Amino acid sequence: MSAGSSQSGTRRTPERSTDFDHLSIGDLRNYRTALAEEENRVSYWRRIIQARLDVVRAGETGGARVDNLRNVLADAQLTSSRRALVTIMPIEDIPPLPNLAGLWEREPRAADPAHNEILARDLSNAEAQLSAYRNALHRRITGSTDELIARYREDPGLCLLALPADQKEAASRRALAARR
Numbered sequence: 001m002s003a004g005s006s007q008s009g010t011r012r013t014p015e016r017s018t019d020f021d022h023l024s025i026g027d028l029r030n031y032r033t034a035l036a037e038e039e040n041r042v043s044y045w046r047r048i049i050q051a052r053l054d055v056v057r058a059g060e061t062g063g064a065r066v067d068n069l070r071n072v073l074a075d076a077q078l079t080s081s082r083r084a085l086v087t088i089m090p091i092e093d094i095p096p097l098p099n100l101a102g103l104w105e106r107e108p109r110a111a112d113p114a115h116n117e118i119l120a121r122d123l124s125n126a127e128a129q130l131s132a133y134r135n136a137l138h139r140r141i142t143g144s145t146d147e148l149i150a151r152y153r154e155d156p157g158l159c160l161l162a163l164p165a166d167q168k169e170a171a172s173r174r175a176l177a178a179r180r
Contacts, residue, residue: 013150013153014145014146014147014149014150014153015146015150016147016150016151016154017143017146017147017150019143019147020143020144020147025148025151025158025161026161028144028147028148028151029148029162031144032141032144032145032148035137035140035141035144036141038137039134039137039138039141042130042133042134042137043134045100045130046127046130046131046134049100049103049123049126049127049130050127052104052123053120053123053124053127055108056108056116056119056120056123057120059108059110059116094133094136095129095132095133095136096129096133097129097130097133098125098126098129098130100126103122103123103126106119106122
């Protein structure tokens with residue numbers, strides 16, 4: 001079901017939400033962009049964890065280690081984007097993220113099925129946590145999209161603020177957007 005549809009199949013009209021009153025139209029657009037970028041990162045991490053889980057479940061060891069992915073899963077990258085997003089809106093609906101960097105350090109062991117079973121369980125739990133976080137991001141993306149649509153319906157001229165323009169005109173548009 002799409003965000004613009006109800007269960008009966010009729011389209012609903014997005015309405016303004018007081019949750020976004022503190023954001024100018026420009027800040028709202030930036031927030032939505034940040035959410036989409038974070039969703040892309042989380043989807044990527046999730047795919048990596050799923051692939052790693054497949055390798056562990058298949059019982060492979062040795063060549064399964066991919067050292068250059070450690071930077072992708074570093075704690076700094078996990079927390080900085082999340083911190084930026086939750087300063088804009090409350091955190092209640094955002095679940096915790098797993099320690100992916102620590103999880104990535106753990107290698108499967110050929111002669112230790114109990115270790116590999118625990119590693120597979122922990123990878124599966126991390127994937128579930130990433131999925132929950134991603135779902136929360138989707139809810140926020142939908143909410144910010146609905147807010148943009150509602151504002152554009154109220155004031156169609158706001159759409160013009162998103163159009164590219166020369167530098168002087170763009171500065172005037174940014175100043176106008178900051179006041180709204």
